[in-house]
Amino acid sequence: MRLLHTADWHIGRRLHGFDLTAEQEHAFKQIEAIALEAKVDGVIIAGDLYDRSLPSEQAVALLNDMIQRLNLHDQLPIYAISGNHDSAIRLATGAPWYQATNYYLATELAQAFEPIELTDIQIFLLPYFETFQAQQYFNDPAIKNVAAAMARIVTRMKTKFDADKRQILVAHFFADGSATTDSETQLKVGGLGAIPVNLLQDFDYVALGHLHGKDALHADNARYSGSPVKFSLSEAHQQKGVWLIDTADMSRTFKPLTPINDVVQLTDNFANLTDPDYYGQLKCDDYLGITLTDTKPIVNVLARLREIYPNIISLERAQGYTTQVAMQTLDLAHKSPLDLLNDFYEHVAKEDLTEQQKQWAAAALKQANEVQQS
Amino acid sequence: MRLLHTADWHIGRRLHGFDLTAEQEHAFKQIEAIALEAKVDGVIIAGDLYDRSLPSEQAVALLNDMIQRLNLHDQLPIYAISGNHDSAIRLATGAPWYQATNYYLATELAQAFEPIELTDIQIFLLPYFETFQAQQYFNDPAIKNVAAAMARIVTRMKTKFDADKRQILVAHFFADGSATTDSETQLKVGGLGAIPVNLLQDFDYVALGHLHGKDALHADNARYSGSPVKFSLSEAHQQKGVWLIDTADMSRTFKPLTPINDVVQLTDNFANLTDPDYYGQLKCDDYLGITLTDTKPIVNVLARLREIYPNIISLERAQGYTTQVAMQTLDLAHKSPLDLLNDFYEHVAKEDLTEQQKQWAAAALKQANEVQQS
Structure with missing residues (x-):
């Protein structure tokens, strides 16, 4: 039988x-x-x-x-x-x-x-x-x-x-x-x-x-x-x-057995993932677990990826960007806002703020203080 | 067929x-x-x-x-x-x-x-x-x-x-x-x-x-x-x-078809319902809807009735004691607490407070005021 x-x-x-x-x-x-x-x-x-x-x-x-x-x-x-x-x-x-x-x-x-x-x-x-x-x-x-x-x-x-x-x-x-x-x-x-x-x-x-x-x-x-x-x-x-x-x-x-849409794990950086030459080779409507290797913040990252990959089921950072923002044990009260921002940026992006970024941050802080005092 | x-x-x-x-x-x-x-x-x-x-x-x-x-x-x-x-x-x-x-x-x-x-x-x-x-x-x-x-x-x-x-x-x-x-x-x-x-x-x-x-x-x-x-x-x-x-x-x-316990509507006063000669004639574990004809408050009425009738499914007052305490449109702010109590009692019990009840109420109100001011 x-x-x-x-x-x-x-x-x-x-x-x-x-x-x-x-x-x-x-x-x-x-x-x-x-x-x-x-x-x-x-x-x-x-x-x-x-x-x-x-x-x-x-x-x-x-x-x-x-x-x-x-x-x-x-x-x-x-x-x-x-x-x-x-x-x-x-x-x-x-x-x-x-x-x-x-x-x-x-x-x-x-x-x-x-x-x-x-x-x-x-x-x-x-x-x-x-x-x-x-x-x-x-x-x-x-x-x-x-x-x-x-x-x-x-x-x-x-x-x-x-x-x-x-x-x-x-x-x-x-x-x-x-x-x-x-x-x-x-x-x-x-x-x-x-x-x-x-x-x-x-x-x-x-x-x-x-x-x-x-x-x-x-x-x-x-x-x-x-x-x-x-x-x-x-x-x-x-x-x-x-x-x-x-x-x-x-x-x-x-x-x-073969699926209609497969479940697939993708690990790459944002630039590649959003490159038509790259995703043209993929079945974009698979159910994707994406692991981003980027270290810098990316604005609206999930929404932008979903424009290409509609069925994302999970999005993570290879370096644990989203999940490993650990509590600092430093004496936060004695640091300036700009120093704190730099610490945070360094923690998640693994590099210091550039001079340009520091100037933007300082200007934003100054403006915020003025609004607060007015 | x-x-x-x-x-x-x-x-x-x-x-x-x-x-x-x-x-x-x-x-x-x-x-x-x-x-x-x-x-x-x-x-x-x-x-x-x-x-x-x-x-x-x-x-x-x-x-x-x-x-x-x-x-x-x-x-x-x-x-x-x-x-x-x-x-x-x-x-x-x-x-x-x-x-x-x-x-x-x-x-x-x-x-x-x-x-x-x-x-x-x-x-x-x-x-x-x-x-x-x-x-x-x-x-x-x-x-x-x-x-x-x-x-x-x-x-x-x-x-x-x-x-x-x-x-x-x-x-x-x-x-x-x-x-x-x-x-x-x-x-x-x-x-x-x-x-x-x-x-x-x-x-x-x-x-x-x-x-x-x-x-x-x-x-x-x-x-x-x-x-x-x-x-x-x-x-x-x-x-x-x-x-x-x-x-x-x-x-x-x-x-x-006959039930184990029937669903029965009982209408009577509390004294009869709790009289052994009365309930001895009844199948007390029927599912009972009881309508009390009493007009006065009865302390712990449901618990006391349940000692005799374990399967009470509803308890009402024939005069609507529990359900028809209507909102008064009188100018409540200008009545004394004792007058308000008398109005309420008259509304639900259909008679005025006795002199003895008024004395008890006045004593209780006096005590409550003293506690509030201390």
Whole structure:
């Protein structure tokens, strides 16, 4: 059999205020095309279908359309679980009806122990869970973290293993040894914690969701698919895509997805960035994180850059111009206004005021004093 | 065929802060029992399944359980529409799958023109709609109100009429001539407006939702079922229940539902209300709207009544003690504090201060003045 493994759709997500609906639809159409062209026997969605537990009406309509398209129109089986961003209860609406068309959606821990039996494989759907849910399910308060819970879960799953079939696990958690990016909820802090990869060794393939890059984990038998769309600047370097898994030999192939507008990190000075010969070579409506290497103040810098690059999602200074204006511990009261201005300029621009600048500043100060005294 | 007609479940609704979950479950179990005992061929739910467009997780879980119970466990067909309190988009989740088990859920106007064809009847499911939706559907901005829209809708529906069958319409609107209570959203003001009953004359039965009392409309062929639970004090007098419709002769029978705690209006004086011989005759944990006939102030009146009646939802004075302290137009500045106090007391208690009360008041005023000057 051949399965497509995707995850972390985060329908409804925005990127620094920009609506990603078109990107998400664009990625979905590619996923659908890959599934149909590869004649897959099913699509795995390993959690975080929605970006939030209370998705907007627009997000609900969009995900409903996508799932109906795959399952009802294309007649592709779907194997899905809820992730930490989904409301398991809301997502479960309609689930008992979906199985009639081979759309399997697990949102409760108890469902993890009833594998879906296919010709040569068993698929275990383990939704995102928290430690207290495992404690309740096993009626054992001694389960103190998700790793301990996962050990118990795997032990119980193994009682359902059919020796004549391969076992596939669909899950949504942080696997020990994975690398994170900014756009993933950091579950390590007070949340899910990490699951040691060796707990997964009894499965022929573990289709993971939660981390947004396909390279977050390298284990022989476990992979994150990553999200289909880049959701933060820290994902700029990632190649998004989906996995195709052939269960005959458990081989896997990564199928890349391309965005409409990419998320890109640009580092250069203002003169270059505003030079037509420079930006003529770029796709200016990408979602850009720009790092300016200039050291001097630039008036209206963001507005001027936006005239060329409409989708700037972040603007920083390489030398930390905007963020590292440290508090001085000098005796400010004993310095003249002109000296203070010079200190400030030197701090941010890494050079002294020129004589011309000092004259302008002195004239401005004189005028300000006259206004104050009049 | 035999159909059960209910509506306005408003799952998730609260009554003056009191959780109605137990009441709604209790009513549901009676509806289910009536449906099974009468061996109905289907259950009509004429809109407002939820109380709000963004129902809580608890409400979602409760409605999901109810629908699964009726349709999957009891194998009863369901004919449902969205009401003005529902989010049509959210409610529609899963709808394309539901038809496989004869759960028909219409949330869009376009669905109203594809009747469900049963042996001897056609069921038209018309979800709640607003004028602009009819304008869009018919591509006719000349449709200026819902009455005009409904005329167009009925005309189109009639093209689908099968002369060998009876026609049943399920709809959610304010039918002209209906009486409202406090707990229904007043759609007349800037909302749905009213639909003249004569527009409904071509249907053998119109199963209506929106108004919460079964007696809100008396037409030969149209009825509100009312809500299964009382949702406001203005519904205290209503007998809640559901209709059973026999399509052979279009006869109908009203089947009453009983609450756990009723909503009751009590009008009496404080002495009686706190007399064990009096309240021993009452079901004290009903949801009570109490109107006190006393004219004098009663210290801690609500707390004292709640010791006997835990579920008071409103407390008023028959003479308007709490609500009708009108602004005086007298020249207050020229009256002594004692005169002002006497005026106030006379206004609310309908009698003058006694000599003893005046002495107490004078002493208190003297003391207050001394404190102020010290």
